[in-house]
Amino acid sequence: MESRTKSNHQLTRAICYGNVSKQRSPSVIVVGCGMAGIAAARALHDASFQVVLLESRERIGGRIHTDYSFGFPVDLGASWLHGVSEENPLASVIGRLGLPLYRTSGDNSVLYDHDLESYALFDTEGNQVPQELVTKVGEIFETILQETDKIRQEFSEDMSVFRGLSIVFHRRPELRLEGLAHKVLQWYLCRMEGWFAADSDTISLKGWDQEVLLPGGHGLMVRGYIPVINTLAKGLDIRLGHSVTKIARRYSGVKVTVENGKTFVADAAIITVPLGVLKAKRIVFEPKLPDWKEAAIADIGIGLENKIILHFENVFWPNVEFLGVVADTSYGCSYFLNLHKAAGRPVLVYMPSGRLAKDIEKMSDEAAANFAVMQLKKILPDASSPIQYLVSRWGSDINSLGSYSYDAVGKSHELLERLRVPVDNLFFAGEATSMSYTGSVHGAYSTGMVAAEDCRMRVLERYGELDLFQPAMGEEAPLSIPLQISRM
Numbered sequence: 001m002e003s004r005t006k007s008n009h010q011l012t013r014a015i016c017y018g019n020v021s022k023q024r025s026p027s028v029i030v031v032g033c034g035m036a037g038i039a040a041a042r043a044l045h046d047a048s049f050q051v052v053l054l055e056s057r058e059r060i061g062g063r064i065h066t067d068y069s070f071g072f073p074v075d076l077g078a079s080w081l082h083g084v085s086e087e088n089p090l091a092s093v094i095g096r097l098g099l100p101l102y103r104t105s106g107d108n109s110v111l112y113d114h115d116l117e118s119y120a121l122f123d124t125e126g127n128q129v130p131q132e133l134v135t136k137v138g139e140i141f142e143t144i145l146q147e148t149d150k151i152r153q154e155f156s157e158d159m160s161v162f163r164g165l166s167i168v169f170h171r172r173p174e175l176r177l178e179g180l181a182h183k184v185l186q187w188y189l190c191r192m193e194g195w196f197a198a199d200s201d202t203i204s205l206k207g208w209d210q211e212v213l214l215p216g217g218h219g220l221m222v223r224g225y226i227p228v229i230n231t232l233a234k235g236l237d238i239r240l241g242h243s244v245t246k247i248a249r250r251y252s253g254v255k256v257t258v259e260n261g262k263t264f265v266a267d268a269a270i271i272t273v274p275l276g277v278l279k280a281k282r283i284v285f286e287p288k289l290p291d292w293k294e295a296a297i298a299d300i301g302i303g304l305e306n307k308i309i310l311h312f313e314n315v316f317w318p319n320v321e322f323l324g325v326v327a328d329t330s331y332g333c334s335y336f337l338n339l340h341k342a343a344g345r346p347v348l349v350y351m352p353s354g355r356l357a358k359d360i361e362k363m364s365d366e367a368a369a370n371f372a373v374m375q376l377k378k379i380l381p382d383a384s385s386p387i388q389y390l391v392s393r394w395g396s397d398i399n400s401l402g403s404y405s406y407d408a409v410g411k412s413h414e415l416l417e418r419l420r421v422p423v424d425n426l427f428f429a430g431e432a433t434s435m436s437y438t439g440s441v442h443g444a445y446s447t448g449m450v451a452a453e454d455c456r457m458r459v460l461e462r463y464g465e466l467d468l469f470q471p472a473m474g475e476e477a478p479l480s481i482p483l484q485i486s487r488m
Contacts, residue, residue: 026459029256029264031244032272034062035441036429038232039448040270045236047456056243056399060233063400066224070311072345073224076392078441083214090442101219102342104321118321122379137184144168144175152205160409161208162200183326190333196406197303199354207407212436222343248286249424267459268425270451275432276302276401296418300432301408304395305353308372310386312346325379331356334375365391404439405432427451
């Protein structure tokens, strides 16, 4: 098998997207060139701010990474629009670009990002699970989760999803299931863990369903997410290969230092680096961030989901969206996304998460690809070897150090809001700052827009240039504004 881990370097260091005007005030530095950073920079640039984006990688997009080394686009990172509807802030952007979506589910559920009838599950001997059993167990799993809701209302202290399930099984042993049905139940738990990119013994029972689920179901980006990123990036001053090491804030502005010692100054900065990078303290803040901000960074969970993308000469698998391996434990279960069904490509995407993803990251790319093929051959013994493969490593990538955030056991969902709240002239954005759309691309986009507007208002207020009758970016001016009154 041929490894194709190197993506096409269509961007160069310190590239500039379009013509950038000379230095002028007001000015903002955006740290991180993922969806949140580009959304914030786009909004401020269009509001006539001088904006510089500093990106540590040699490409834009962050945890959006569309690779073309197979001769067609495949996403190594984010690949779905969760909530295909007008309520999704990204839907209009995607629609204007004319980008096709393949709807994998009409019901926007945490449990089912694919309709139940689109699954083909097999045991480890290669026997397909009857579809009636797949549907029945899926309904039972929903019942089990409903029972856990009673438990979290009964207990004042938080617990893990795993412990909540254990209590349910103790109280209602008929829900335990046995034999093949038990293995299918473990597969559903495996899929739930994949949604959070974490194991059930680390996911908060109180917080697992706090995300706002937009209507319209789930849509796969057939041509990849990068066209959206490239469009939003047009005309922006983006400095690639600029890894930020220090951010100093003063009343007069901010000074940002990158790895080679070069410094940038501006009125304010928007921090959009992944939560994993903040946790690793790869950026030094001067003065240090408040204790409540550092606590939020430390306590929000960061999950891991990777992709092993297998490109085959020919299609030899069933014409379904998802292939799954059921097993005695969720750790032993596996699933493959069928890109031939969605995009007409002879590609299967193996998607390990949580502890399994961490274990696989310890392997070489070749060993990881072989592991995925071994899982595939459990259900399709005559499976051929791939002609190419790609392996993502979001956990060990120093520019991400994880995939996306989730509510950890014993930690409040409110921590996401604390991470978002500005500190003086520092503003924060990214999926981990979204209380409503945690872990999603549209969550990152929304928080980027919010941070841009907060930053714009703060900077213009300081300059005495705030137009009270100017509507917020992207909004119509309200007819009336309620007074904010307190007795503090």
